[in-house]
Amino acid sequence: MSTLTTLLAGTVFGLALAAPPGPMNAIIAEESVLRGWDAGFKAGLGAATADFAFFVLALLGVVAFVEQLPLLRAAMVGVGGVLMLYFAYGAATEATETFTAEGTPEGESKGFRKAFVLALTNPYQILFWLTVGVGLLEAGRIDLLAEAVGASVAGLLVVETGTPALLVGLFGGIGIWITGFPAALVAARRRVDRLAPVVAYLSAALLVGFGVFFLYDAATTLTAV
Numbered sequence: 001m002s003t004l005t006t007l008l009a010g011t012v013f014g015l016a017l018a019a020p021p022g023p024m025n026a027i028i029a030e031e032s033v034l035r036g037w038d039a040g041f042k043a044g045l046g047a048a049t050a051d052f053a054f055f056v057l058a059l060l061g062v063v064a065f066v067e068q069l070p071l072l073r074a075a076m077v078g079v080g081g082v083l084m085l086y087f088a089y090g091a092a093t094e095a096t097e098t099f100t101a102e103g104t105p106e107g108e109s110k111g112f113r114k115a116f117v118l119a120l121t122n123p124y125q126i127l128f129w130l131t132v133g134v135g136l137l138e139a140g141r142i143d144l145l146a147e148a149v150g151a152s153v154a155g156l157l158v159v160e161t162g163t164p165a166l167l168v169g170l171f172g173g174i175g176i177w178i179t180g181f182p183a184a185l186v187a188a189r190r191r192v193d194r195l196a197p198v199v200a201y202l203s204a205a206l207l208v209g210f211g212v213f214f215l216y217d218a219a220t221t222l223t224a225v
Contacts, residue, residue, distance in 0.1 A: 013173060
């Protein structure tokens, strides 16, 4: 029973990790509405691949090492900010491109590479695997209801950390999101074709916001060193 609970908890956690608005979902949205489900899925797969890379690096202790080097972290964040601004320009430009007969703009999708590179320079993903991720990898037990409600419900919802079930659930939840989110966007685009450029412009605006914030973060870190 605890294994199933852990698997389900990991799935919910993976969905919660992947679903919030951010630069990764902005790229997934752009690729989905402009090029179709497969392009959106590939973009999501790029972000998920970066998460898996961070998972491996967390196991090896490399993530913690990077966090201890402010100059390296600032450089990564700065590169991420510049890339976001560049991809924002691309998203805004592609929103006005002509569409093919299938309803998708011409040109090969680069969503996987864009999402993967951005995820590798995303300090929030690094911070997640440095803190929460490390905690998930360590063997232990978390009684969620007892922590949230009290001892009267102890033992009803126990999650076992550091187990294959939790990790499978975590990446399974991410997989559900990167599969379902593009599908929902494509379905909406088919109903309202004008949604494609709107989403592209919103994605561009979101990427600009995150890009500026990342550059500010990098500059602040360099100033403090």
